[in-house]
Amino acid sequence: MSNQTHRAAQGGIVDRSRTIGFTFDGKRYEGHAGDTLASALLANGVHLVGRSFKYHRPRGILTAGSEEPNALIQLGDGPKTEPNLRATQIELFDGLVASSQNRWPSLNFDIGSINNLLSRYFPAGFYYKTFMWPPSFWMKYEYFTRRAAGLGKAPEAPDPDRYSKTFAHCDVLVVGAGPAGLAAALAAGRAGARVILADEQPQLGGSLLASTDQIEGKSADEWVVDALAELGRMADVRLLPRTNAFGYYDHNYLTLMERVTSHLASPASHLPRQRLWRVRAKQVVLATGAIERPLVFADNDRPGIMLANAVSTYVRRYGVLPGRRAVLLTNNDGAYRAALDLAEAGGTVAAIVDLRPEVSGPMVDAVRAKGIEVLANHAITGTSGKLRVDGVTVMQLARGGVFGEPRSLSCDLVLHSGGWTPSVHLFSQSRGKLKWDDALSAFVPGVAAQVQRSAGGCCGNLSLGDCLDDGHSAGAEAARDAGVSGDAGRAASALGGDFIPAPPVWIVPSDKPVGHNGKHFVDFQNDVTAADVLLANREGYRSVEHLKRYTTMGMGTDQGKTSNINALGILAEAQSRPVPEVGHTTFRPPYTPVTIGTFSGDDHGDLLEPVRRTAIHHWHEGANAPFENVGQWHRAWYYPKAGEDMHAAVNREARAMRTSVGIVDASTLGKIDIQGPDAAKLLNFVYTNAWSKLDIGRSRYGLMCGEDGMVFDDGVTTRLGEHHYLMTTTTGNAARVLGWLENWLQCEYPDWKVYCTSVTEQWATVAINGPMARRLLGELTSDIPLDNESFPFMSMREGSVAGIPARVFRISFTGDLSFEVNVPSSYGHALWTALMAAGEKYQITPYGTETMHVLRAEKGFIIVGQETDGSTTPQDLGMNWIVSKQKGDFIGKRSYARPDTARGDRKHLVGLLTENASEVLPEGGQIVAELKDKPPMVMLGHVTSSYFSPNVGRSIAMAVIKNGRNRMGDTIFVPLADRTIRAKVVEPKFFDLEGTRIDG
């Protein structure tokens, strides 16, 4: 037995044979396996573990669970450091490094505690009333307030650990493995249900792990061992310790965070640190227990002031004596148990200060039998001690205040208990309605909104027997309602004390008015006092939500688990209204904080979103092509030769294509196979032009618009057979277009016989462009005649290319002679390399998307999404010719007749030529007709595409500008941040104006 000065000689379920070393604020300590950081620190006599958020007051450990508001710790260091963890939840492991937060230079001496001295100037919401002068200075004040705020520190390097996510389904999900939860899981499991039992603690058993009660003739912790063994034997029961069920969403979908390895010193590398369980349960049993309610008395926040039940837990579960001489302040019998526990473990209880006017009963007799003084009708009116409580002042209660001589009691531990608050968080998240229980002075589950049951402490059933009965029937009924018919057995029977609720005391009176001397803390973490609550109420912040937001009450990392109810009580009392009329704030997920990494799992980095690569991708990589993200695709951008930058490479590629032959990987274009007798009807409906007369083997370009008449996609569609078409779409829009077609076919025209199938991935496409395209292709095919007559522009032929079965389309995105060869994807690479080999003698040049854009811009071809933006009609693009006047109704048609859409002076697509031929306009440049010295200036439109064109020998640009078609020849200006560029409005076409190159 070591330097653990406050470890009791015996007791507890920690493994005393294993001693574990750890450090806190650089100092070495020892604890045992099974300890939490909190219990180990207490075993070493350490209470001071942190500083409060606002006043930097010294703070200790208040609780023994996840509701802890004070003991927030920075765990570890380097990239694995984690801020704001609760010492009460951190499992001790060898080499654990912990430090306190929000203090400088040290925990014992914190400069920030000057705020405490000045605290009278910092009431709730003080910042709304000041820092307004001089007007521009808020940012300067903010610099300091921001630094003062915050708690722990973020890591400075990326998280080296892995997280994972999983889905699960079950008949019955039981949340909480205390008496009610275990009973529920046993009943449901015995009945044969698929059960998941989750509990946030490392050991299942909840309050039973520190209980003195008997179940089925065994001690409570023995019964837990047997129950877990029985559950372990059931094949369809999954036990999830260290798992925080934190969210309850629609249709019985719950989210749980499991700490898989984050509690271990050296975890196995194949396991994730934490795991997100996404559970869909047929039935849910909530057995989330209750949280002890603090009492709001003067200076109730010093280290060494703890909740009574937490002291019991430290004594009985961890074998730790949090203090040697204690005073208990309570309004209920239940807390007497803690005094007995402490006394039995060797501590002294100086007095029990009971707020009730009269006390009697077995618990009172029991403590008196131990020689403990009971001061009924008394209150603690103040506490003393700098970094640890060293005494309390006690006075007698009368008429809502105190009177008589104050009596000082020295002590190193104060226990307090204001009763219990059921944990209705998940019930409320599930949108169940809460009701007020007067006897308990607490909200309990009312009308459920989902298929769930609450059992045990979270319903306000606080005696052990009730919990076991309640849990058993909830589990049995849940299994039955999930359709499982086995025998659920009977509920376990218990021997133990009943819980007798007592009337609440929202503010424990002191000898001075609240706020005048000493601080009655309600929310420890955010330093909200009873006086702050009263101030908010006085100032009109009377709704609970206003109270919360004005004072920050309940907005800390504990989300007010110990404090909200007291604030409600104080507010209600101040307004002379019953608590349920005041209401409660909304319970939101997560129940306790959940690591961001857990939500993200593996879904980041390369797995954030799928990357799509073409069949020819590896060739592009081999050629050192940089890639451009287009939708999910990676497309080769350009192919730099040694020493070339992008500009040089693109100039070379663009020139080469126009002079000889270039090839481009066009596999990413969307391809939709459309079949059925009504296929032409569909095309007529979704495209603006007419499709009825397209011959088999011929292709046609189409613009697709929304019902609002705005262009949303374009592409070439080819008629492959009588009732068979192949539609192409833009790269980014393929899925959207398929969805669009299906939408109309399934919802509006189910009688049309048309079937659409995406075949984008099935085909690899290589476009061969340039004057030598025909000769090159001719060398690789013998069964497709390539002359203009046999194979005219806008048609398709099937045959073989380089020995590969192929569909060849004579369509062109360059204006030059072009063949787009489609082969089954697996042959894509073979086709490309065959073309490169055969093309060597023609100096064949592969080109990427950038050159493709230059080439199409030379011809004035649009790119949907670049020349258009969702507010562009075909007419705006000067493509009136593609909007059929003859055919019947089609998508978009009606909208063209709307006054604004029919306007003649909308923004039109035009070309721009800069006055300085070598100057390239920046894309996105805004255009004005009238130049001013400085903004604002009236804008006409913007530059949509702009390049240097080696084939035209100058820069070229396309733009959309107001009334552009009537501004031909005008000079416009593009004012940039550093210069202004002048340009002339021209037709949007710059090369091969007569269109003679298309046939080679």
Add this chain to the structure above:
Amino acid sequence: MLLIDCPYCGPRAELEFSCGGEAHIARPLNTEAISDAEWADYLFMRKNPKGTQYERWNHARGCRRWFNVARDTVTHKIYKVYKMGEPKP
């Protein structure tokens, strides 16, 4: 996360579906004849009820079929799932 009972595949998580908004909006047959206001009504105006909404869903990451759902927009309770073309319950 909703549990939606696809009439073709059975109950699946909301993740597999995409919502197509208000159902039973028929495309006007006489688009030439109707006024701009009537056209706007079809294009843009929506009931957006607080309560039961009849809406279209697509099992986009499943069978890709569209169908209708009657769902409460406050409680998210799904009252009925029915196929395209079936009458509004």
Add this chain to the structure above:
Amino acid sequence: MKARYSIFSLARNARNYHENWTEAWRSPQPKAEYDVVIVGGGGHGLATAYYLAKEHGITNVAVIEKGWLGGGNTGRNTTVVRSNYLWDESAHLYEHSMKLWEGLSQDLNFNVMFSQRGLLSLGHNQHEMREIHRRVNSNRLNGIDSEILGAEQVKEFCPILDTRPNARHPVLGASLQRRGGVARHDAVAWGYARAADDRGIDIIQNCEVTGVRIEQGRVLGVETTKGFIGAKKVGCVAAGHSSVLATMAGLRFPIESHPLQALVSEPIKPVLHTVIMSSAVHVYVSQSDKGELVMGAGIDSYNSYAQTGSPPVVENLLNALVELFPIFSRLRVLRTWGGIVDVCPDASPIVSKTPIQGLYFNCGWGTGGFKATPGSGWVFAYTLAQDRPHKLNESFALDRFINGYLIDEHGAAGVAH
């Protein structure tokens, strides 16, 4: 006149244990009739009331709120303020709002903590960069501060951002509006409420409108849970319930209501000193003065009036966050919540007269409502007072859905926030 808030009044009150502060606004019973009744006690409604009094001298006004002031989207948003909108109509309106933001704390004598810490919109591909250039140029020529940063400058401006070029969505650059930032959302509602109350306006909480009384095409007042309240003019500013109110008045609106989720992390010491938005990976994030990371993304996909959202939306948002900020992975989500936003087909609001005389609507702000609060209230007050729109909101009329004059902010905004 109310006692002014200042460091001096704070010190003075400290001597009396802060027991002499008076209420920030009264809680009056509704009168039988008002010149103007504003339905909706959020930021926009309270701002409308304030500017009715301040700019137009109309003080016989009631603001009716079904719950508590600022309890709708005012108290649920991610507090981003910016004015770098693409289209002239939006840019002018939001910039007007920005100018009001810049003097708001002093105007209201209530510190709304408007922090102009700058706002970066990241570009992750060529298309986004082109759109960023387009928007920045447009902003600049509209007189709105806006600039382009390259990838390296982005890294300099926000060092903790992952700007590796081989990321799935690499950061190629960004637009920066230095005057953009965040403000304390609740304080905006409270500040306007206090200032409006000071000018004699009645703020009536816990009073739900159950009907709009209309006779012969003219509004007469509203039915409420506190009885009928007569009004010469009624202005509806109830985000999340616009369609419900429109239906009461027999109108059909081009609006759909969707949840918009937000979340905060636990508070940490300052690490993020600006606002970051990304549409390719879909997240926006800033760090509050309290130290919490405040995050949001796009709207949930289906209509809902429940102020809760769908959990996969949160997962996606946090995937994106970890992608941009790998050091945030070990921080923890503290609280998630949802608001209900009313969305128009063109992602722009309606601030408009209606076919019913004396009935006006201000709605459809989608995800852009908070930043517009002062400007929205200002133009709506003008519209109510003058019975015609101000030049700044004349394009945001209902009839644009009929004539086709939409202001489509979907195009370049991406994450429209």
